[in-house]
Amino acid sequence: MDLALQERLTARIKALRDARSTDLAAATYQLPAADYTDASLLAREVERLFATGPVLAGLSADAPAPGDWFSFEACGRSAVLWRAPDGRLRAFVNACRHRGMRVASGHGHADGVLVCPYHAWSYDREGRLASMPGRAGFSDVATTDLGLRGLSVTEHAGLVYVGFTPGPTGAADLGGAEAELVGFDLASYHRIERREHRFATNWKLTIDSFMEAYHLHFLHAETLRPIFHGNLSAFDAFGRNCRIVGVRRSFDALEDGGGLLPHVTLLYQLFPNAVLIYQQDHVELYQSFPDPADPHACEVRVTLYAPQAPTGDRERDYWTRNLDLIDDVTTTEDFAACEKIQANLRAGAVPFLVLGRNEPGVAHFHRTLHEVLGTNSKGAPSCT
């Protein structure tokens, strides 16, 4: 993030803090409870957002060098992304053409071929079937017809997007956020660890939980309150995406001309289901995926990336403890709250939720979803 932008944001945050305010939307926003419980809306989300895409598969740092690969699962679909010798990522449907087994799971490195673990059919960099044990058993099939099916993949500003519908999907529209993200050089980061959790909540509630600072001093009274200002954040939309700047208490000691970044957390919501959090010394990526069969369930993945690979056990332990801490706060505080909210919405406890003017990020997310899905947005001002 360039210094001029840091200075502009610093001035904005100072003015908001001094006025005991935060960035405000023009009006409150009424969100029907059914947005989190309706099975037909879920089907539409899965079809329009996840089955077609583009959807963020991960960061370039998930496969930094030629030969590196990683698998990506979303709503029952799976892709394998593999970096070619020319440095470009290729993406394939992660299904062996023999008996449909997933060819690759997790992440790894393969220089020549990817080998299916079931019967060792192997595929080359172009996805072509390279070999199969017991060739005579398949003497009457054309191996040229049995390559991995290709998928579209784009890589920009260290972000990797994939489309699950074979054929071109189009690049993700970052709406200008890429200009900032490029400066973070995310491609140079090192993936420390990814953890996966299943929660009894709609996937959108987990995204909502990141999108405002209003709850910081209440839900996180013991954990984040000592570190962060509450109900103070700067909000900017980048097309379908947005950036929320959370403000550390250390911001109050920031001298004129000092750099903003050590005193804030930059949270980018990457439409539809990812939240990338840029901290001074590391990056966290959250991805939330609906259970395509259940609006009340989702899977959340959290990945921690560090600027450099750990040089030894001490550094490795440091990052593991760091991830333990982050994972603990989100799991036991944020996502635990999401589960309680979901239970209430499922029980019909409230007909709608009210997003405050001080929660513009949450409203932006839901307005955008309705626009993209072509569904009815109940964005009328409420409580006035």
Ligand SMILES: [Fe+2]
């Ligand atoms: Fe939170």
